[in-house]
Amino acid sequence: MCHVMMEQAVRLSKGKGMQNMNYPPEYDDWCHVLACIRPEAYRVFSSEFAGRSERSFQMKRSVAPNFVQGVTEQCRQVVQTYLETYCYPKHAPLAFAVDDTKLLPGYRPYYDPHKKQWFIVGGAGAIFEVNNVDALNKQLAAIKEAKATKVRLWALQILLPHIPPCIVAVTPIGNSNSATELAQMEMQILDHLVGNLHLTIISLGSDGTVTEREARRELVKSGYATLHHHCFPHPDSSDSPQTIKIPIYTIHGQKMVPNQDSKHARKTMRNNAFSGARCLVLGGHVICYQHVREIVHDTLRSPLYVRDVEKMDRQDDRAAARLFSASTLDYVIEHMSDYLGLASYVFVFGDMVDAYQSRTISHFERAKVILRARFFKDLWKKFLQEAGYPANRYYLSRDCDDILDTVIESLLGLQIIHRDHLEENFPLLPWMHGTEMCEHIFGFMRQLIPDFTMLDILRAVPKLAVRLRAACAIQNKSADFRRTAAGYSHTYFSSDSANLNRLSDFPTDEELTTAAKTAWSEAVSLWGILGYFPEDGTAPTVSKDQLAPDEEDEDESSMVTERRELQNALDSASTLSISGTPASVDAIIDECTFAAASLELNDLEKITSLPNDDPESLQLLQTHVMAVLNSIASSGTEAAVQVEQLLASIQKPEQSGHAMTMTTPQTTSSIPPAVLVDSVKADLSGLVQTRYTNQSRECAESVRIRGRERDPVEERREGEVETRRATSEHKKLARKIYEIIRLHSEQGTSTGLNRRERTKAASGSNNKSESTPTAAGNTANAKAAAQSRASRMIKQRRKEYKSVPKLAESLATAQVDLISKIKPGIYGIVLDGEELRIGKVITMYEKGGGSAGKHAWTPESGNIGSLSYIVLQVWQQVRPNARRFTASFGSTTHLSIPQFSHLPSSAFLHRIPESSVHPASSYLDLEPKFFDDVFVEIYRAKSTVVQAFRRLQRPTKKGEDMDDDQGHL
Structure with missing residues (x-):
């Protein structure tokens, strides 16, 4: 700036203007960014200091993106360079993936020196040229609603250890994209890669x-892909034999399978188990969030961390790995033997994910494990159907069920493609298939700039290749798997102890049939342990349409990063200036805009400062790839020797002091046979042994060290780095802008406020409620909304039950108050369907704020109206007028297992005092007085109670109060 000011002074002293002046590149970039963020501020600045006109901006440094957005000819060039760099043949297999992430919405201009043309990026679609800079603001205003909110990224992966992925294409998209639109993008890029380059994807x-799952199906529906099935017999013993069908796509003559990320599936399974919107029932057992909390609070022996269940990150890979680890299974079986449902869930689906993630087990074992998960899931549906449980409340969500089907079918399909459709016998590394490569790329971008624009992505892509290469070349010895609330954990590029020769051995169809028979036997045995004995293998008829959708997972879309907060503040300031502000306010906002431009350049510097190449890492990886390819081309014992030597040269993993010592893979079944389930306590140690053998390194090393007292200081520190982090410059600047806007806005209302204060002072008001400070922000709003909702519910219950003689008030409150709270272990009279039953509370949930609020676990409540759902074990009268109730009834009588219900809180009618109920193993009795005074009276008014419950369940219309006759909860 000093240089420019001196040059300006010299020119003015000689009577010259500022035309054709050469500006320093740093100064020129700063002016350009300022003009992009706030043109009016730049005009004020350039009128006082020197600066280019808005028409003459040209980039002097290489700030124009080297990567072009969209699906173009560039895709082929990038991929060809990628394969040539690693000397990887086109007939060798490749994994292809696509994923989206959030963008900082905003238009950004750049100058292309080759085309000598200005362009604007950041719109949801193609970039557009700027032909008339003077009309740029009008042009941007006209397309303001078309700002991109997400970036869609396609990546290609060489299927060998320690090789980085290739970013093939990126394109900005909006929030709402149909499956057809996404499929069209996929077709265009596959035409380039498979149709033209003939790659073996x-x-x-x-x-x-x-939408993503439907986009894959759209490839078949549109005729672009041909679907066929590889079949082998189902191992059931029914009269109508079934067939296991593995779907395989053919696109441009190439065989491929749609794939879901296995780690994402594991997190989805964790979130389903924690959801209050459903209760997972497996035979005579349930799974719920509270059971996992009980594990966590065993401070000496728990393999889990507190942050795995409190203020948890739903996208935490490490927390999901801990939950499904062998250590957690071991703990549940040893210390919580009643929770056999949780133990089975952890075993079956933990093993299923590690059929992808394990580096050691054979493909035969992987096939058996993945088929066991399929059969377990099928028998689960069959049990629910037979026991009369609606699948939409007592089974996995529709999305989860569909994801698991894809995970299961994909692994079997990959084995078949490797076995039957590749030119060479290439090892299958299943952990490298999925979207983890895309998440790794997004993770590097967020390390550079937490909230990036589309222009940032385009500038960073060439640099990210170097970062990815360095990350993949580093041996993954020091990975911190014990971190909590840390989001994604990337392990796809690590081979650990993988034996490439063993991973080139694929089961035949006969061996797959054998694996299926073993898997079926194990699944049946597991269900026998849970108390359910299927008569035959008849497939369940539960349709996916009968299942409930997932609750929305929290992701980066719900996060307001510092850069986004600053952008929002600048947008608000622009709106304020349009409405008219004093010159003094405009001047302060301009100063803030200058500072924002400087911060924007800091972000740019983070990208441009990255190296363009790393020849040492590249040479190392090239050497390893050539060695692996030579090994694959060999055969017999020579190949085995070469592979072992190669693995020893690539990495020599050190045994951690916390690692499990049991690592020798086995293929024999360790599940106890069905005859053992008659024992009071079945020996389930075989399940633990199997999990220790099959689990991945991430599962083994992510758990807490047993026997060590948890450090309370460490616990407080877990996942709370953000609270200790100093406030960033972006946040400070955003707060400054918002403060200016607030002060200006308050001027218009101060007269009314002052009048109110004067009136209050004159009247001598001393109302403490007006002067007592209250909590602010989302927490206060949520608390107030919950209290209001609970009060309205009690008011509505009182209105609906006023016609029930003697018990109107008792039914209104359910006899729940701050003294007699509802909590686990409490008994009550409940309305289950249209039947009056006795229920024992297992766990409870409260509804979060908003229509999409989640059902959060709560340990107890003093107000029945504050609860959303209650999970209970239920008992039914053995006969009319009997004080005895049985735990096994209806469709589960022949199974002799208890029944459970997931009910809305309005179905909980009356709390039963502890002294009035006498439970036994399979039945319970009510005290005569309570039975006569309460249960009989409610039974007499049963029709009235049922009608009242139905009215309470009606959704409230928007804008109506709950006491309105037209709408009720």
């Missing part, structure tokens, strides 16, 4: 959203 990875 064998998997199409995507995340688990409904």
